[in-house]
Amino acid sequence: MEMLSGAEMVVRALEDEGVEHIFGYPGGSVLDIYDALFENSKIEHVLVRHEQAAVHMADGYARSTGKVGAVLVTSGPGATNCITGIATAYMDSIPLVVLSGQVPTSLIGGDAFQEVDMIGISRPVVKHSFLCKTASEIPEAIKKAFYIAATGRPGPVVVDLPKDVQNPKEKFPYEYPKSVHMRSYNPSKTGHKGQIKRAVKMLAEAKQPVLYIGGGAVAANAAAQVQRLADLFSLPVTSTLMGLGAFPGTHSQFLGMLGMHGTYEANNAMHHADLILAVGARFDDRVTNHVAKFCPNAKLVHIDIDPASISKTVQVDVPIVGAADTVIEQMLEAVTELNLEIDNGQLADWWEQIEGWRARQCLEYAKSPSVIKPQQVIQSLYKATGGSAFVASDVGQHQMFAALYYPFAKPRQWINSGGLGTMGFGLPAAMGVQFAHPGAVVACVTGDGSIQMNIQELSTCLQYGIPVKIIALNNRALGMVKQWQKMFYGGRHSHSYMESLPDFVKLAESYGHVGIRVDDPAKLDEAMEYAFSLKDRLVFMDIAVDPDEHVYPMQIKFGGMNEMWLSKTERTQCDD
Amino acid sequence: MRRLISVLLENESGALSRVVGLFSQRGYNIESLTVAPTDDPTLSRMTIVTLGDERVIEQITKQLHKLVDVLKVSDITEGSHVEREIMLVKCRAATGEVRDELKRMSEIYRGQIVDATAELYTVQLVGTSDKLDAFLGTLSQLTELVEVVRSGVCGIARGERALHA
Secondary structure, eight states, rough: EEEEEEHHHHHHHHHHHTTOEEEEEOGGGHHHHHHHHHOOOSSEEEOOHHHHHHHHHHHHHHHHHHHHHEEEEOOOOHEEEEEEHHHHHHTOOOOOOEEEEEEEGTEEEETTTOOOOHHHHHGGGGSEEESSSSSSGHHHHHHHHHHHHHHEEEEEEEEEEGGGOTTTTOOEEEOOSSOOOOHHHHHHHHOOHHHHHHHHHHHHSSSSSEEEEOHHHHHOOHHHHHHHHHHTTOOOOEOOOTTTTEEEEEEEEEEEOTTTTHHHHHHHHHHOOEEEESSSSOHHHHHSSSSGGSTTEEEEEEEESSSGGGSSSOSSSSSEEEEHHHHHHHHHHHHHTOOOOOOOGHHHHHHHHHHHHHHTTTTTTOOOSSSHHHHHHHHHHHHHHHTTTTEEEEESSSHHHEEEEEEEETTSSSSOOOOOOOOOOOOHHHHHHHSSSSSSSSEEEETTTGGGGGGGGHHHHHHHHHHOOEEEEEEOHHHHHHHHHHHTTTTTTTTOBSSSSSOHHHHHTTTOOOEEEEEOOHHHHHHHHHHHTTTTOOOEEEBBBOOOOOOOEEETTSSTTTTEOOSSSOOOOOOO | EEEEEEEEEEOOOTHHHHHHHHHTTTTTOOEEEEEEEEETTTTTEEEEEEEOOHHHHHHHHHHHHTTTEEEEEEEGGSOEEEEEEEEEEEEESSSSSHHHHHHHHHHTTOOOEEEEESSSEEEEEEOOOHHHHHHHHHHHHSSSSEEEOOOOOOOSSSSSOOOOO
């Protein structure tokens, strides 16, 4: 058997796991691993400028490919800087393995230099974690880490590696485990047959059904199954922020996103539905609005890989634990098995009602000859990229505009921090996407607030020639905060104004990139096309947008799903 | 609603902190928690006494089960079960009168005096938490309680029902 040091084992295990990219930052307690990585040709290491960005890059890499993202950082501050990134991945169920250095085992607990209890500090935001106390544990720990991260409900896993365990002078037999057996962890994909039969019967009988999809449909690669189910039952489909792309955004059966900033038609369809089939969605508070008023007439069928997500916020009628793709396949089989007659004509009235809501055209907005509207920027981006770009977003108004005005055709095309809402996610996530898809068009939709939370990565982009296009909607304010202050705090804009923004064009140029400033609505499309014509350059588009624009629709707090502001002056009249 | 939840988990470092962390992180209540290795030393058995309505208890059991180290979770209060707690009470026993009364009380409650000095008796008592509470109430009327230590509850289902790996 081959003899390797702990440090060599780490690198070899990553190779054996098929890792091609690892995002990281060296430091004292991982120097041996970095030394083992020095002559490695199979794994490309990406040197970031801040560890938080390393995790977001691995996250963007994972979201866009479905593979496990990998991170390598040192102990102490290297590890703590990862926490926001890990929490971001945890909330959105993204598979990551984060390898962190640790002080030598003999010093653990002694407040040594750059010591932090990484296992403890990350515990609430990881799916699982390992502390390797001997080198011989490394192969199995890494194998298990990748397995746990990717299976069941995916999530981040931390592997903490003390310095002495990596010792290059001590060699041990190395064999990478071929399979994983854990008696306490056996995630299952298939759903309960009886429940599945109940669900399809209810679907066949429903007069006002809605298919409500979420991030679980993306994670399970269930787009094809969702499409077949929607076709078969002629279902209206709505998606959470996390599910966008799992059903084509331009499809006639797609009602758009639902929830706090969901469309008028999606939220109304949910409110008036008699049956809601939730696929990999978790009835999040940004979806349901006031739970007591949530979808009063609907029976709920909920497919989710995580039993704990079922009946957590809303009690469901038919729970089905399983992976979205597998369970929908089972449902389609059950339809045949039960010889169900599906009369799509019975949904004619329902579709007519939906078309009525759709006719309201809730995403219409007034353009201006003098100032660029943020919605317009996203539409211009859509045109310039033919709707096929990967779009990584930061967090705020621009995120909602991107979600609403860029209809995603495919899953994994839309990359955003949905659960944690992490500002600073966009740029590094876009970079991770670009590393995974070198030839692809990758845009980062961001704002003047968010971009400054990880702007140092412009340097990493220069080092690796990463040609992402940064579309910064610059309203010189923290737009979403400002919108809430305007709506709910009497216009008291407490600390939401950015008084001293850098010159983003010069900043981009100082990092060796191209910067473009746009403030004339008439020149927007042209500038956008020019930016995307520079295929091998990073372009920072600093776009001055209307600082007073709000995101609409917006649900009214404590209301039902159908209670919304549609503009600054119009709100829904609710019939119940 | 008071519930006893039995958990069978890997006897590994960090497993306990994951369980305890889960409770604090999600705002669940812990009345008591006991844990020790089982006859199989690779496994630990835990009994958690918690309070919550049906939905909270359902979430607790699901979230516990989701922990990678956890093999089995069972709410043993769902069926008939046996639960016991052990208590050691150190109390002032300076006069003959108090000593006699302490001995009588211990006998009535089926306790044992496990340590005695010129000034102090230490009584051991095993039973349900209610019984232990009652004994403490009686004792505190009789003399000064110097120190009380309780193990927390451990429980097991009656009959065939059992938690196996």
